[in-house]
Amino acid sequence: MSSRRVILNLALSSLRFRAAASLASFVAILIGCGLLIACAGLFETAIVLQAQPQRLASVPVVVGGSAGFKLPDEESQVVPYAERAGLPEDQVAKIAAVPGVRSAVPDVSFAAALLKGGAPQQDSGSSVLSGHGWDSAALGGYQLREGSQPQAPGQVVLDSATAGAAGVKSGGTVDLAVDGQKQSFTVAGIAEPAQTVTAPAFFFSAGDVQRFSTHQGRVGLVGVFPADGVDAGELAGRIADQVPGVSVLTGDDRGAAEFLGVDASQLPLILLAAVFGGMVLVVMALVVSATISLTVRQRQQELALLRATGATPKQVHRMVLAETMAVGAVAAVCGAFLGSLIGNQIFSTSQSIGIVPGELAFRQDIIAFAGGIVATLAITYGAAWFAALAAARARPIQALAEAAIPGAKVNPLRRMGALVFAAATVLLAATTVFMPADTASAIGGPAVLTGAIAVALFGPEIMAYVADRFGPFIRRVAGKDATLAVINSRARAVAFAAALTPITLASAVALGNVYSETTAQKAQVAAYADQLQADAVVSTGTGGISPDLVAQIRSTPGVGTASPLVTSSGWIEQPYDGNGSDPLRLLGVSAENQAGSVLSTTVTSGSLKNLIGSTVALPESVADDLGIKLGDKITMRLGDGAQAPVSVVALLDSPSSYASMVLPADLLTAHTTSGLPAQVLVKAASGTDPADLVSALGDKAKGWPGVSVGDDSALTQNFQASADVEAMINYLLAVLAIAYAAIAAVNTLAVAVLARRREFGAQRLAGADRGQVRRMLFIEGGIVAVTGLVLGIVISLFTVLPMAISTGEIIPSGPIWVFLGVVLAVFLIVWPVTALSARLAMRRSPIEAVTLPGQ
Numbered sequence: 001m002s003s004r005r006v007i008l009n010l011a012l013s014s015l016r017f018r019a020a021a022s023l024a025s026f027v028a029i030l031i032g033c034g035l036l037i038a039c040a041g042l043f044e045t046a047i048v049l050q051a052q053p054q055r056l057a058s059v060p061v062v063v064g065g066s067a068g069f070k071l072p073d074e075e076s077q078v079v080p081y082a083e084r085a086g087l088p089e090d091q092v093a094k095i096a097a098v099p100g101v102r103s104a105v106p107d108v109s110f111a112a113a114l115l116k117g118g119a120p121q122q123d124s125g126s127s128v129l130s131g132h133g134w135d136s137a138a139l140g141g142y143q144l145r146e147g148s149q150p151q152a153p154g155q156v157v158l159d160s161a162t163a164g165a166a167g168v169k170s171g172g173t174v175d176l177a178v179d180g181q182k183q184s185f186t187v188a189g190i191a192e193p194a195q196t197v198t199a200p201a202f203f204f205s206a207g208d209v210q211r212f213s214t215h216q217g218r219v220g221l222v223g224v225f226p227a228d229g230v231d232a233g234e235l236a237g238r239i240a241d242q243v244p245g246v247s248v249l250t251g252d253d254r255g256a257a258e259f260l261g262v263d264a265s266q267l268p269l270i271l272l273a274a275v276f277g278g279m280v281l282v283v284m285a286l287v288v289s290a291t292i293s294l295t296v297r298q299r300q301q302e303l304a305l306l307r308a309t310g311a312t313p314k315q316v317h318r319m320v321l322a323e324t325m326a327v328g329a330v331a332a333v334c335g336a337f338l339g340s341l342i343g344n345q346i347f348s349t350s351q352s353i354g355i356v357p358g359e360l361a362f363r364q365d366i367i368a369f370a371g372g373i374v375a376t377l378a379i380t381y382g383a384a385w386f387a388a389l390a391a392a393r394a395r396p397i398q399a400l401a402e403a404a405i406p407g408a409k410v411n412p413l414r415r416m417g418a419l420v421f422a423a424a425t426v427l428l429a430a431t432t433v434f435m436p437a438d439t440a441s442a443i444g445g446p447a448v449l450t451g452a453i454a455v456a457l458f459g460p461e462i463m464a465y466v467a468d469r470f471g472p473f474i475r476r477v478a479g480k481d482a483t484l485a486v487i488n489s490r491a492r493a494v495a496f497a498a499a500l501t502p503i504t505l506a507s508a509v510a511l512g513n514v515y516s517e518t519t520a521q522k523a524q525v526a527a528y529a530d531q532l533q534a535d536a537v538v539s540t541g542t543g544g545i546s547p548d549l550v551a552q553i554r555s556t557p558g559v560g561t562a563s564p565l566v567t568s569s570g571w572i573e574q575p576y577d578g579n580g581s582d583p584l585r586l587l588g589v590s591a592e593n594q595a596g597s598v599l600s601t602t603v604t605s606g607s608l609k610n611l612i613g614s615t616v617a618l619p620e621s622v623a624d625d626l627g628i629k630l631g632d633k634i635t636m637r638l639g640d641g642a643q644a645p646v647s648v649v650a651l652l653d654s655p656s657s658y659a660s661m662v663l664p665a666d667l668l669t670a671h672t673t674s675g676l677p678a679q680v681l682v683k684a685a686s687g688t689d690p691a692d693l694v695s696a697l698g699d700k701a702k703g704w705p706g707v708s709v710g711d712d713s714a715l716t717q718n719f720q721a722s723a724d725v726e727a728m729i730n731y732l733l734a735v736l737a738i739a740y741a742a743i744a745a746v747n748t749l750a751v752a753v754l755a756r757r758r759e760f761g762a763q764r765l766a767g768a769d770r771g772q773v774r775r776m777l778f779i780e781g782g783i784v785a786v787t788g789l790v791l792g793i794v795i796s797l798f799t800v801l802p803m804a805i806s807t808g809e810i811i812p813s814g815p816i817w818v819f820l821g822v823v824l825a826v827f828l829i830v831w832p833v834t835a836l837s838a839r840l841a842m843r844r845s846p847i848e849a850v851t852l853p854g855q
Helices: 001-014 020-050 090-096 134-140 160-166 206-212 233-241 251-258 266-298 300-308 313-352 366-393 396-404 413-433 438-445 447-478 481-491 493-530 545-556 620-626 665-669 690-701 714-755 756-765 769-805 817-841 847-848
Strands: 062-064 101-107 112-116 131-133 143-149 155-159 173-178 181-194 200-205 221-226 249-251 538-542 558-573 585-587 603-606 615-619 633-637 641-651 660-664 680-686 707-710
Touching: 020 266, 020 313, 020 366, 062 233, 090 221, 090 251, 090 756, 101 131, 101 134, 101 585, 112 160, 112 233, 131 206, 134 200, 134 221, 134 233, 143 707, 143 847, 155 173, 160 181, 181 847, 200 206, 200 615, 206 769, 221 233, 233 249, 249 251, 266 313, 266 366, 266 714, 313 366, 313 633, 313 714, 396 413, 396 481, 413 447, 413 769, 447 481, 447 769, 481 493, 481 769, 493 714, 493 769, 538 690, 538 714, 545 558, 545 680, 545 690, 558 665, 585 665, 615 620, 641 660, 660 665, 690 707, 707 714, 714 769, 714 817, 756 817, 756 847
Parallel strands: 131 200, 155 181, 585 660, 615 641
Antiparallel strands: 062 221, 062 249, 101 221, 112 173, 143 181, 155 200, 173 181, 538 680, 538 707, 558 585, 558 633, 558 680, 603 641, 615 660, 633 641
16 A cells, blocks of 8 residues: 555544544634635626616617726726716617617606605615606516506506506506606506516606606617517627617626616625635635644644654655645535525625615626635645644654643744734835825725734744733732633643634724724715705705706795705816726816805815806816816716816815815716706805704705705715715625634634643642633633734724824724624633533543543
């Protein structure tokens, strides 16, 4: 029998005698593999971006506007527009003229909401515009179940689900909020879609579509029906070739044209997958390395005896590798099933908290599974290789001595690695201080990982230092039972360091991620609010505020200034701003009048009175970077892809981190999806009490469907909601990383305690009772928990403090309960598992325990 086979048989046969250690390695590898596969699935979903079409399910080819902005400095990269990019009406005829097209049906969509008791029953401005022309009913295969199609203004056809919810039938009347105003319509008919459609649909006559459309001369998309015998894919390619500047979609890709949030979800999903995937790789490497190193260290005596009986270093090394990879292979295969469950759960959670739209489909195929398994096995192999190297190289006599009292001093290579990662942590923190606040988190965030790696490499020496330096203090606080606990912490520094790593990592990730995000979010919201000023804010949930309503607000007594507020994003294309995938924030407001402006930002040059027509007010910092001066003409790429030549009429002293380009409200509104502003900011006239103004507008708003009136605190509500969604990504990452690190800590602590059964038996034979042993273990666990917490807090400060400084603050922002929760969680991780493991370790009688193998 070959030596390789002998080593393999010895490795496999030894696994059953090390069930606890093998189980610990199995769990660490299993969960890590599952998380990696889940991340791979999220990344694949972001690349594919498939959403099953509903209202467009019956049309094989859908033609929309440009897919996104092609970055001038990276021609291959296309960034999705923030708004729906429509098509000029004359493009419909060009599409219909392409050979193989049977018919081309234009779809014009606008905001419409069902009213019941004067209140909207759904938010039609959220993801789907619910008003359509009757011709576009063919795109979803809608068939009249009763009644007739709308032929005259004032008639509407409802989908069957909406009609049932409203309790109306053909010939009845229904109240709808269209164009931001309440209007009554006669129900001409009720239509049934070809398949289930979750969004409501209201089909109007051609005259009403012309009246309600907010984008005159443009259509949202065009549905194309191929002629008989013409393949949809072939026809799509033909349209793309003959009608430039459009996006042609088939299959599940049609969902991106129907659901506006699908394309916009690509960047958050890629961010979630990439950041979380990188975090999992680092966490997994640390956890698996700590677990395997601990199990190998506990077998040092066994491995030394093998060396003493003739085994070569190479044979010992191979045996440890074979044992670990056998466990790793089984764990990786099981991790594939776990990865599918975790991936679906993370994706569902992301949908529920608004990170991605509910219509997006989760994709996870063989590439995601293969990538996760290969990465897992590679990490496992690397961890086992290094862990076995020290045991294989040690001399037999030296190894036997180390098995009795493991040395706490780390080798020079490990020390050098720790110093490098510690220096990287300091460098990242120092760099973050000088970064703009909106990009600082991307630079400073990795500091928690590099700091945790440094602690993991220095771990044994840290535990030895804590025992030596703080031993007397621990004895005074914890009493006589602490004496042996401190001695054990010093003697077993290597084993305790394995438990220290995941606790430090969990604390650092939790505190660093959460408090850096809350600090950045507070600064971002404050910067947005500081650019605007209002005594009253009028908001709507029906898709937008009509111009007629804005006029009524302006005519209300006590109103000095009333300006629509429009938000979007875009780019300065000429000269190019270089922001790439991070477009600039665009604000649309009215020009300054005699009562002032709703824009509170200081004007350093020019005047906001000239903010009319094709003009823009730029932050002075942006203008300086691009060499733009007052009066210059620049070209902007707006949120729907339209190019807008504008003149610079003012320069603003905007916050450098969260600056906004300011455009006339009318100009920006025309290039948004709804075509209507969502808010109107109102300033009181001279001598008018702001509270009286809010009350007067509130009384008047009772006749406006879906409209609410609030004070200046309502300024940030919509922006805060968007910031909350971004924050949820970091919170989700923190929760998942903490959960994995917590499981690893439980794993490691359980193995470390169970491996000391012989030691506990000897203590009990020497006169100690079970309670004394448990108290000793609790003090040891407390030392590890407190040390891990302190290190985690220190590491998190390298992320949180620079983030706070970059926003202009000294003290980070965030709720204190997060800190208290992390502290409590650490002790809830350490002490219960210590108690349970101690109970299991002392089940046998002392005489039986001292005869067991172990330390």
